[in-house]
Amino acid sequence: MRKPCCEKKGTMNKGAWTKQEDQKLIDYIHKHGEGCWRSLPQAAGLLRCGKSCRLRWVNYLRPDLKRGNFGEDEEDLIIKLHALLGNRWSLIAGRLPGRTDNEVKNYWNTHLRRKLMQMGIDPNNHRPRPAVSVPNKSVGSDHSSTCKPENSQEEEDIGSVLQCSSKPESNTGFLPDLNLELTIGPPLIEERLQLSHIDSTQLSFSNFSTVIS
DNA sequence: AACCGATACAACCGCGACGCC
DNA sequence: TGGCGTCGCGGTTGTATCGGT
Numbered sequence: 001m002r003k004p005c006c007e008k009k010g011t012m013n014k015g016a017w018t019k020q021e022d023q024k025l026i027d028y029i030h031k032h033g034e035g036c037w038r039s040l041p042q043a044a045g046l047l048r049c050g051k052s053c054r055l056r057w058v059n060y061l062r063p064d065l066k067r068g069n070f071g072e073d074e075e076d077l078i079i080k081l082h083a084l085l086g087n088r089w090s091l092i093a094g095r096l097p098g099r100t101d102n103e104v105k106n107y108w109n110t111h112l113r114r115k116l117m118q119m120g121i122d123p124n125n126h127r128p129r130p131a132v133s134v135p136n137k138s139v140g141s142d143h144s145s146t147c148k149p150e151n152s153q154e155e156e157d158i159g160s161v162l163q164c165s166s167k168p169e170s171n172t173g174f175l176p177d178l179n180l181e182l183t184i185g186p187p188l189i190e191e192r193l194q195l196s197h198i199d200s201t202q203l204s205f206s207n208f209s210t211v212i213s
Numbered sequence: 214a215a216c217c218g219a220t221a222c223a224a225c226c227g228c229g230a231c232g233c234c
Numbered sequence: 235t236g237g238c239g240t241c242g243c244g245g246t247t248g249t250a251t252c253g254g255t
Binding site (some may be wrong): 014015017055056060102103107 | 227
Binding site (some may be wrong): 015016035037048051054087090102 | 240241242243248249
């Protein structure tokens, strides 16, 4: 049996954060910095579990968050990275300055999945879908087959994922060799600029958009 | 104006990874 | 080296808002 993440579950606040709670969290982190989430709530005078505090900060309160609509270049990037990495949202988000994994994940599930499906592309493996298929009503429910998992070798590194994406039989030539030179690390503006230099004629979401429109 | 389904997004939950003792 | 605690991730749920009837 696993312990609940918070001992005093009954006394903990849940649900939407109030402005006062936000302010307490912001003030505390400004003073003491991030980290030690477990003890933070008590120290900051919050009736929340550390996990909840971390999530609130990371996904909503952090000052470097971009927020607002995703640009076309960001959409392109997410699609490309998802084709390579599957549902590794934190890795994908790491390539999008100012975006969080939760935000990217939500955006994918609500916008991009649907767009790809409308284009006749299977969002799970980024391959063209069989001509006629009953529209999958359950958006978000079919996460069974991303590029990564199925036949995995769980601990694929990014290099092998890259290989996976460039294997002709794994993509029926739909995705070109992207050679994104992915590495794990903090997002760098320069890197992102490099990524944006990928020949957009090879795999451009906006191109697809114009095709179907 | 009221209802209802669809959509978007914030927040929660469970689990694995990792570090420390 | 095994146990324990904490952190971070991905999947899922809850709810507010929007648009159509």
